Each structure stands twice: as C-alpha cells, then as structure tokens.
Amino acid sequence: QVQLVESGGGSVQPGGSLRLSCVASGSIFSLYTTAWYRQAPGKQRELVAAIIRGDITTYADSVKGRFTISRDNAKNTVTLQMNSLKPEDTAVYYCYVEPSWGQGIQVTVSS
Numbered sequence: 001q002v003q004l005v006e007s008g009g010g011s012v013q014p015g016g017s018l019r020l021s022c023v024a025s026g027s028i029f030s031l032y033t034t035a036w037y038r039q040a041p042g043k044q045r046e047l048v049a050a051i052i053r054g055d056i057t058t059y060a061d062s063v064k065g066r067f068t069i070s071r072d073n074a075k076n077t078v079t080l081q082m083n084s085l086k087p088e089d090t091a092v093y094y095c096y097v098e099p100s101w102g103q104g105i106q107v108t109v110s111s
Helices: none
Strands: 003-008 010-012 018-025 033-041 046-052 055-057 069-070 077-082 091-097 105-109
Touching: 003 077, 003 091, 003 105, 018 033, 033 069, 033 077, 046 069, 046 077, 055 069, 077 091
Parallel strands: 010 105
Antiparallel strands: 003 018, 018 077, 033 046, 033 091, 046 055, 069 077, 091 105
C-alpha cells in the first residue's frame, strides 16, 4: 500500500506561483505512473499533469507552459511547479502514485 503525503498548497494572487510536493512511501516509486489531478467545486476530477512509465510527461492543455511536473526517484517525490496561476486553477489538487491517491491539498488563486 502506497502512502502519499502532499504539501505546498495555499492561497496566491493571480500571476503567482506555488509548488506542490508529494512524498510516497511503501513502493518502488520509479516503476509507477505519477500524476497530479485537481477537482474544482462542482466539477469532475481532471488530470493536470502526469509522468508515465518511461518518463513521458503529459499536461492538460489548460496548464501547458505554466505547470511543470517532475519526479525524484531517489526521494520518492513528485512535484508540481505552478507558475502564472489563474483563478480558474483554484481547486483541490490530488497526488496520484499508481494506484494510490493523496488526501488532497487546496490551492486558491484569488485577488
């Protein structure tokens, strides 16, 4: 059973940056797909960014060029660097390390 601990959320003004981190335990981290999803109020959970086995990255169109996902296999950590944040990025962000989910962390972008 993979356990995930997320950190780094909070509130920021539009145009600001936040960095989300997720530390995984109990798995051979490098073998698994790792990703960040988000869910805004009243909306379905959506994929934000992922690193698929083989280090292939993919991003939602809405975050391309602004967000960067990275992974440190030695530290079992997956990070989401979020720049140029917009109010529509406001959501609960979830770390996913196949097959487990983090508890979610709030990101609020507001002036």
